[in-house]
Amino acid sequence: MATGWGSLLQDEQQLEELARQAVDRALAEGVLLRTAREPSSSNVVSYAPFTLFPSLVPSALLEQAYAVQMDFNLLVDAVSQDAAFLEQTLSSTIKRDDYTARLFDIHKQVLKEGVAQTVFLGLNRSDYMFQHNTDGSPALKQIEINTISASFGGLASRTPAVHRALVLLIAQEKERNIFDQRAIENELLAKNIHVIRRRFEDVSEKGSLDQDRRLLMDGQEVAVVYFRDGYMPNQYSQQNWEARLLLERSCAVKCPDIATQLAGTKKVQQELSRVGVLEMLLPGQPEAVARLRATFAGLYSLDMGAEGDQAIAEALAAPSRFVLKPQREGGGNNLYGEEMVQALQQLKDSEERASYILMEKIEPEPFGNCLLRPGSPAQVVQCISELGIFGVYVRQGKTLVMNKHVGHLLRTKAIEHADGGVAAGVAVLDNPYPV
Numbered sequence: 001m002a003t004g005w006g007s008l009l010q011d012e013q014q015l016e017e018l019a020r021q022a023v024d025r026a027l028a029e030g031v032l033l034r035t036a037r038e039p040s041s042s043n044v045v046s047y048a049p050f051t052l053f054p055s056l057v058p059s060a061l062l063e064q065a066y067a068v069q070m071d072f073n074l075l076v077d078a079v080s081q082d083a084a085f086l087e088q089t090l091s092s093t094i095k096r097d098d099y100t101a102r103l104f105d106i107h108k109q110v111l112k113e114g115v116a117q118t119v120f121l122g123l124n125r126s127d128y129m130f131q132h133n134t135d136g137s138p139a140l141k142q143i144e145i146n147t148i149s150a151s152f153g154g155l156a157s158r159t160p161a162v163h164r165a166l167v168l169l170i171a172q173e174k175e176r177n178i179f180d181q182r183a184i185e186n187e188l189l190a191k192n193i194h195v196i197r198r199r200f201e202d203v204s205e206k207g208s209l210d211q212d213r214r215l216l217m218d219g220q221e222v223a224v225v226y227f228r229d230g231y232m233p234n235q236y237s238q239q240n241w242e243a244r245l246l247l248e249r250s251c252a253v254k255c256p257d258i259a260t261q262l263a264g265t266k267k268v269q270q271e272l273s274r275v276g277v278l279e280m281l282l283p284g285q286p287e288a289v290a291r292l293r294a295t296f297a298g299l300y301s302l303d304m305g306a307e308g309d310q311a312i313a314e315a316l317a318a319p320s321r322f323v324l325k326p327q328r329e330g331g332g333n334n335l336y337g338e339e340m341v342q343a344l345q346q347l348k349d350s351e352e353r354a355s356y357i358l359m360e361k362i363e364p365e366p367f368g369n370c371l372l373r374p375g376s377p378a379q380v381v382q383c384i385s386e387l388g389i390f391g392v393y394v395r396q397g398k399t400l401v402m403n404k405h406v407g408h409l410l411r412t413k414a415i416e417h418a419d420g421g422v423a424a425g426v427a428v429l430d431n432p433y434p435v
Ligand code: ADP
Pocket: 297, 323, 325, 328, 329, 330, 331, 332, 333, 334, 359, 360, 361, 362, 363, 386, 418, 419, 420, 421
C-alpha cells in the first residue's frame, strides 16, 4: 500500500471525507460499473472500485515494463505467425482441453482456407507483480500476457482524475487577463487536474494547515499553489501577507516558492552580472555560464560606496544610456531620461538608492509595423520588440527531474514608449517570423 499517506490513513474522519469526495469524483468522471443485480441495464450504476490513494510503484520497474512492451508485442505476433510452433506447443493441451482444442480447430480451418485478411490488430496487456530479489532490490515479474479482451483500459484511463492533484490558483477578483489564466486552467482540466481559483482573502478565511502542514482549502488538500497575484506591493494587505505566509509554510508545491520569487528580483539580476557570481552558483558548468553571460547587458549596483557613486556619475553624465529600476514588477516602474536624473539627484546621498539598480539602456533597431488596438486606427508606426522565452523545471530535493523551454512570447511597442507591457496598454502581442 502507498506509504506516503501514512498519517492520513490514521485520521478516520479525514479519511471518510476524502473518500466521499473521491467517490463523487469517480462518478463524475465516469469510472462506472453496472451493478451485479442489473448487468444488462444502466438504470442503476455505481462506481468501479478504486483506491483512495495511488500506490507506490518503483519508477525503474514502471519504465522497464513500458520498455519491454513492444518486445512482448513482437513476441506474441511472432508466435501467432508460427503455425508449426503453435501446433507443437499446444498438441498435448488440446488432447486434454476441449476449449483450447476448439479454438485450435478454427485456427487450422482458416489456415487451410487461406487467411482472408492481411492486417492483424493486436491489443495486449502484459501483467506483472513486483518481487524483491535476494539483495532486496525490486524486480518486475510477469504474471501473464492477455491477448484477447484485455480490459479496463477504458476505465483505468479515467481513474487518474480521482487521484490527481488539486491546483490552487491564487488570483485577483478583478482580472483583465483572465483568459490567459483560463487557458492554463483549461489545459490542466483537459489533463483531469482540477483547479480552484481563490483570492488571498479566501485563503486567509478558509485555508488551513493540518499537523503535517498539508494545505487544506474548503476541506480539500491542495497539491500545487500557482500564483497569479502577489507580485506587487499593492496586492498585499496585512491579511494577504498572512495568507502568503500560510501558503509558504504548507507542504503544497508552490509556483513559485518565495525563494524563487526573490531570485527574480532586479537586485539579484544585477548581482549575477558581477564577475565570478555565475561561476559560484553553477560550478563546473562553464558552457552554461558562457551562454548566460553572453545575454547580459550592463548592470550596476547603486549600493553606498565608490562603485555606486561612479555608476550614478555616469548616468547623470549620459542619461539617455541608462535605465533606473526599483525592485518592482508589472511595468511602469522604471525611470528614464529627465525623470531618472531627478530621481538620482534626490537619491544620491541616501541609503535609499540601494533599493534601485542601474541598467544600460538597450537600443534595438526600430522597424515599421501596425499595432492594432480597440478604438485606434490602423497605421504603420516605428516599433521595437521584446522576446520572452518560457522555461519550466521541477526539482525534487536536490534532483532536477525536468528542465525545458516551453514556448515564446513576442511583444511589440511603438518606440516612443520607454516602458510598459501589454497589460499596461503599451505593447501588443506579436509573433516572431524567423528569417
Ligand atoms: P517589469 O518587471 O516592470 O516588467 P522590466 O525590467 O521588464 O520591468 O522593464 C519594463 C519595460 O521597460 C520592458 O518591457 C522594456 O520595454 C523596458 N526596459 C526595461 N529595461 C530596459 C533596458 N535596459 N533597455 C531598454 N528598455 C528597457
